[in-house]
Each structure stands twice: as C-alpha cells, then as structure tokens.
Amino acid sequence: MTMTAGSNLEKVFKAGHKAVTCECGPPRGADIEHFRHKASFLKGYGDAVNVTDNQTAVVRFCSMAASKILLEMGMEPVMQMVTRDMNRIALQSNVLGAAALGIKNLLCLTGDHNSFGDHPQSKNVFDLDSTQLLNTVRQMRDDGKMISGTEVQGKPAMFIGAAANPFADPFEFRVIRLAKKINAGAQFIQTQCIYDMERFEKFMQMANDMGLTERCYIMAGITPLKSAGMANYMKKFVPGLLVPDEYIARLKSVPKDKQAAEGIKIAVEQIQQCLEMKGISGIHLMAIEWEERVPEILKAAGLHPRPQVN
C-alpha cells in the first residue's frame, strides 16, 4: 500500500507496527477545557485520536473544531464525518476545510439514525452513505475531482478510514460490505466494539480468505466494560452488539467496587487475543467517558510506548 496522506497513523501502519487509536468525544457544549482535559490523558498513548461527529445523533461541538484543538495540543486527530446531517455540498466543503487545517485522517460514516438522538424531530439528510463518502474523498484526493467532476484546487491529502460491524446481520454479508468499502477507498477499518470473540474470529477468517487484510489495515474495536450493569445495558439495548454471558458473569462475580478493574482486565485480554489474530493491524480503543483509564489499559496490553516513525 503506497503512502497517501503521510499521517502519523498511516506511517505507523506502513512501518509494520500494530497501531493504536483512541477515541475522544467532544462535549455537549462549548467547554473547550473539558475536551482538552479528556484528550490530555490520551497524549502519547494513541498514534491518533478519533473525534466523533455528533455520535448517537446527539449535538456536540463539531468534529472539525475538536480535531483542530487536538492538533494544537500536538496530537493527531482522526476526524469522523457522518452523512446523516450534511449533503454532498457540505461534506465536500468540510473535507477541503479539514485538509486545509492540517487534518490528515478521515473516518467516513453514515452515522446513527437521528431518531435515537436528542433531536428526534430533526430532518435527516443521507444524500450520500458512508461508502459513497469514501469514494468521494478518494476521488478528491487521487483524481482531484469533486462529485460533480469539478477540479479541486489543492487535493485534500487524507488517510481514509471506515467502520465495520462484524456483529450485525446478515453475518455472511459483512465481509462483502467490507470489500465494498475497500473498493470505494477505505484504507483502514475500525470495527464496532468486539465482545463476541468467536464471531469476530470467523469474520477475520473470511476477510483473510477474501484477501481484504492485504488491501487495508483492520483495527479491532475494544470498549472496556465499566460494570456488569453497562454490559447488560449494551447487550439489551445496542442492536448488533453481542456481549457474551461469560463476561457478564465475570463482572458479576466480583464486588461492585472491583468491577471496573475486572472490566479492564477483560479488555486487556481481548486486546491481546485480537493482536494474535491474522490480519489485525491495530487496536481502536473506545473508552467511553473513561479516557483517564486508557494509559493503564494500553500499558498492560504492551502497547506503550508508541513507535516513533518518520
């Protein structure tokens, strides 16, 4: 795979290291200090940090601003963009603006449906879907062309990512969709949170068999469970998220004040299991509102310190 944007994340992959990305969600307000505080825990721990774009369809400060703040803090952002809220005019405009600000990693998503968020009365857009957005960014970068065919003045140098959910249905179709996203332009993939290791292994097996792991870098998505309550909630209410009873039983078997530590232990084990799987190029650690625990998880998993690449 040839170098395209030259982001730190791309270089880490290219040098053959297992990459690490973390996640930092902007706040539901203009509180920049709160965001800086959360992000500060991740400095030096992720090769890049994902900034979510109004995740779960809840209004937060925008991912481009948050990405710029990370750059100012000396951290590399992965700017997330969803197609739910913007049409192709606004999306392309933001790709160009992000590139102009020095943002080099872009994760293209469709986004959660607005009916789940804090403004269920809103009108959604979905002019493009994630696959089409991938194609758009790739075309702007490689061919210097917008969707309309208009030439861009200054190609946006972006390392392009996409999401994959190995746990949604129909299962056999999940790798076909992954192939499609790679065909559209995805260079790296961050998966949905993995709990069902068996199913994930099957998914990776299929991806390997189709040669997809030769064509893109797949990062295993890990979200540490804070408590048995959180595990139960995720199992019950997040569609396509399978939390095995085994993990829930482990969390329940320890006293409440020890459940967080047990959850972290499980996460570390999962990271190590994923890293042993063929075709896994890195870990995407989504410690939701738990950024301060990221350093200990990554240290315990043997993923710290991070490699220096040029």
Next chain:
Amino acid sequence: MVVAESKPVSEILEMIKDCKKVVVAGCKGCVTVCNSGGEKEVGILASELRLARKAAGNDLEVTEYTCERQCDPEYIEPLDDMVKDVDAVVSIACSVGPQYVVARYPYLPVYPGLNTVFIGGSAEHGVWKEYCQACGSCAIGDFGGLCPIARCAKQLLNGPCGGSSGGKCEVGKGTVDCIWHLIYERLKNLGQLQRLETPKLYKDWSTSRDGGPRTMIREELRK
C-alpha cells in the same frame, strides 16, 4: 396508492371552532381504499363533529359529500352549490384534495381532515406500509426489485448498516423489516450477490423533491 390516516377529531374541531356550517368532502380514490376518506368515513366524521358540537351546546350543520376524485378539477365542481353558504370545507382526501378545493374557491377556508402518510400498500387488514418515495428515477432494478430509498431508514444505497439485526431495522423497535436484509436474500436467490461488491455511486436527487416542486407534462396528451 396514497395512504392517509384520520386526524384526531379534537384537532379538526379546533380548526373549525368558529364555523356554524361546513361541508365534509371525501374522495373515492386512494383514501377510500385505505379506509380513511371514503363515503363511509365522511359519514362517521360528520356524525362525530355534529355530536361533539351538540354536546358543547354549539350546534354544527354538516353537509356530506364524496367526490369521484379530489385530484381532478372537474370532480370538485359538484361542490359548487353545497359550499355557497358554508363557513369551511373539511376535506378528507389526501392532501392533494384540499388544495384542489382551495384552487376552486379562493375565498373559502379549507381544512385537512387527514394526515397523508406515504405511498404504499396494504400488508394485511388494517396495516399499510410505505414502498415508494417518488424520487422520480426508479432504481429498484438494481436492488432486486426492492426500494432502499423508501424502505431503509437511512436511504442507504450500500446497505445494510450495523443496525440490522435478525432481519429487522433498529429504527421502529423491531416492527420494520431491514430492506437491505431482504435485498441481500433476494440477490442471493437470484444468484446476483456479486452486484453488492461494487459501490453503488451517487443518486441524482434532482428528479426528487430536491429539484423543486415537480410538474409532469405529456405533450401527446395535451393536443
């Protein structure tokens, strides 16, 4: 057909609270078929309005009429005599109907008695589902004959998304089929799964509402 449902009677009563005499106008087209605006429903709504106003000590006179269709000017004409001394028309056609009534009677208030919900069909007795969004350039041939524009919550042309579980969409609490699951099954049956590996590129929305309100002209019929 165009599928519509009745507005709550309380909402209609509020719209016509200052009226003493109204016409309730139904339509023998789609809304008769979906049991919301035909002759029978005209009778029911008229009775409900009369009874409610009588109970409030403020009698309402209601004339009942059901047009052949309310989306054709010539079928609005029969209302001419009935509307001469009324305060308003309550139309229980789809929302096309009341606008045709408005066009014919510029000085007469017209209120909608229905909510027009979608273009669709009946699934079983008493259940209707959406099938089309009138995007103006039908592409279902690419999707095994099924429409992801109208039937996928995110209008994905490259679905299914991560919210597809057990054949159902995460939107609608398990009551809505994931159309992309059905598209997948259908293409599998047809031996065309490989179609799904190629990204389906951009839709031209200019033929849809996004290009502005639409007019269809058939020159050969205008002569």
